Amino acid sequence: MAPTTFLYTFLLPAFLIYTTFLLLRKRRTPPLPPGPTGLPLLGSLPFLNPSLHTYFTDLSKKYGPIFSLQLGSKLAVVISSSSLARAVLREHDNTFANRDVPAAARVLTYGGNDIVWTPNGPTWRMLRRICVHEMLAPHSLDAVSGLRQREIWSTVRHIHARxxxxxxxxxxxxxxVMNTVTSTIWSGTLEGDKERESVGKDFKELVAGIVDLLGRPNVSDFFPALARFDLQGIQRKMEVLKERFDNIFERMIENKSCDEGKRTKDFLEFMLRMEREGGDSKIPFTVDHIKALLMDMIVGGTDTTATTIEWAMAELLNKPDLLKKLREELDQVVGKDKLVEESHLTQLHFLSLVIKETLRLHPPVPLLVPHCPSSPCTIDGYLIPEGTRVFINAWAIQRDPSKWTDPMEFKPERYLQQGLNRDFNGKDFDYFPFGSGRRICAGIAMAERMVGYLLATMVHSFDWKLLEGEEVDMSENFGIVVKKAVPLVAIPTPRLSKNELYY
Known part of the structure; x- marks a missing residue:
């Protein structure tokens, strides 16, 4: 094709379309939020930094607490202040209660049939009720506390052997965490060191692969018209990973069907009973819903929880005085002649402060799960059109120097100050690591128990020291979940009074 023909056929129309978009953007009443101009067709895509949470934080310093970027054919809006987060997640909660479902997530969750990506409406309310009011309610979690204790003791034995x-x-x-989640879901676990090492490694790599694909920039999301071509192969790769989990789900469901005479108190049994009974009075509860919820619990529940515990241990090893203070509290409440039990958690006040501060500095999902308005909405005088992908930068808000003293410092004692009695209910928009509004994380209660129980046990049962000459590397690796860039490695030494406690 001649250069002149190419110019008139492709580049000139693209330039005209983009120029028209910029003019309309300026003339809108109300206007779109300010933001970088970007390039024709691509917008700001070529300039995205892989560490989106820090990249968005830097842009907010230039364009303000609400700004927009054109990402391909999709408009994105980023919120970086607590007052605007309140406007989106509370004052206009119903409008922003939907999701812009990524192509990879749609594949993973059987067409978006899970609690995370299902649109706001009757089906989502049914799934929310099943999760929050049935499976993850306090009485349900209490009923499977013995399973959590079994896995904690198994971990203590495993670490002691090393x-x-x-x-x-x-x-x-x-x-x-994986053993605890799977035993709670379907009473299954990995027994013995050999199985823990081999199967556990496979599970970890499988979950890591899924999380990586969910967080990877995908042309299919930026240009939905091209999604059917799957140009990067992300959907195909996700289908392969999903099938591996689907085979496990099918096997577990079949085992439950064959053991109908042996009823067990686990979440899968509850969901299968719901499916047999037809679900809600008007909304059917299908096997695809069951599998999608299983996927949520395994992928969402394992990686985020384990990562939070690792960050907490890293912060404590980085500040030996805080580690000593936590250990002294554990010795006072629990003693050194027995293992920590879940019933001790309500008495471990400094432990709760450590967890709160870990979640402030290291929220598991720093940009939360993006919201998507179901109709045009005006926030702070700016128009957010229907279908926009809205990011809430919780990572930046929870490090805002106008709201937090020494925001970059790990200081659990800060919550002892008057007016800083933070919790996870999503009503405090300076601190909401699990989100807020109707789409707040459904697994808060379970995550809080698991993080507290395992962290307390690891600190109470063992002394930990870094390898000779090593320091704690606190650098981040951004993704849907922000992990430590360098895994934390330390040497444990038993510290309980009786050796038989470890067996």
Whole structure:
């Protein structure tokens, strides 16, 4: 094709379309939020930094607490202040209660049939009720407390067997959380060191692969008209990973069907009973819903929880005085002649402060799950059109120097100050690591128990020291979940009074 023909056929129309878009953007009443201009067709895509949470934070310093970027054919708006987060997640909660479902997530969750991506409406309310009011309600979590205790004791034995040698804390926490989640879901677990090492490693790599694909920039999301071509192969890769989990789900469902005489108190049994009974009075509850919820619990529940514990251990090892203070509280409440029990958690006040501060500095999902308005909405005098992908930068808000003293410092004692009695209910828009509004994380209660129980046990049962000459690397690796760039490795030494407690 001749250069002149190419110019008139492709570049000139693209330039005219983009120029028209910029003119309309300026003439809108109310206008779109300010933001970088970008390039024709591509917008700001070529300039995105892989660490989106820090990149968006830097842009907010230039354009303000609400700004917009054109990402391909999709408009994105980023919120970076607590007052505007309140406007989106509380004052206009119903408008922003939908999701802009990524192509990879749609594949993973059987067409978006899970609690995270299902649109706001009757089906989502049914799934929310099943999760929050049935499976993850306090009485339901109490009923499976013995399963959590079994997995904690198993982890203690496993770490004790490796006393005096380097232990990858990321791997150990993931194995414990995975075993706890799967035993709670379908009473299954990994028995024995060999199975923990082999199958556990496979599970960790599988979940890591899924999380990586969910966080990877995808042409299909920026140009939905091209989604059917799957130009980067992300949907195909996700289909392969999903099938591996689907085979596990099918096997577990079949086992439950064959053991109808042996009823067990686990979440899968509850969901299968719901499916047999037809679900809600008007909304059917299908096997695809069951599998999608299982996927939510395994992928969402394991990686975020294990990562939070690893960050907490890293912060404590980085500040030995805080580690000593937590250990002294554990010795006072629990003593050194028995293991921590879940019933001790309500008495471990400094532990709760450590967890709060970890979630402030290291929210598991720093940009939350993006929201998507179901109709045009005006926020702070700016128009957010229907279908916009809205990011809430919780990472930046929870480090805002106008709201937090020494915001970059890990200071659990800050919550002892008057007016800083933070919790996870999503009503405080200076601190909402699990989100807010009707789409707040459904697994808060379970995550809080699991993080507290395992972190307390690891600190109480063992002394931990870094490898000779090593320091704690606190650098981040951004994704849907922000992890430590360098896994935490430390050497455990038993510290309880009786050796038999470890067996």
């Amino acid at each position: 006393s005096g040698t380097p232990v990858n804390i990321s791997t150990e926490t993931f194995l414990n």
